[in-house]
């Protein structure tokens with residue numbers, strides 16, 4: 254079978270490459286972000302019924318959320334409850350109700366990942382990384398340019 258990658262050598266694919274492709278800046282899935290209204294109820298579901306270990310709890314001022322991380326394999330579920338009405342998560346809840354909010358990919362170098370994303374034509378929500386949970390550095394890509402999925406890049410603290 255011909256590897257599909259071989260098609261990338263065609264002239265059309267080459268022309269599109271700079272717009273469509275993001276070089277390999279995604280390491281692995283770091284976490285799935287879930288918007289919740291009832292944090293205790295959500296913890297009961299994930300910790301007590303799904304039996305994921307609660308690993309960390311933190312109010313992240315920059316994002317106006319109280320966040321709880323639960324372990325699942327090498328990754329996490331991140332429960333997010335807004336601390337006020339103005340945060341992105343509060344607006345998401347008002348529009349959609351509780352549910353999946355974003356997917357976060359780990360990257361070793363968020364500055365270069367973000368500039369690669371910009372160069373590849375993705376719409377950035379954050380022009381510069383912000384402080385996230387556990388002293389990580391994070392930045393979001395707009396769901397309008399990522400097939401409807403709010404996409405977070407995370408560089409863990411070193």
Ligand code: CO
Nearest residue numbers: 286331357405
């Ligand atoms: Co997140």
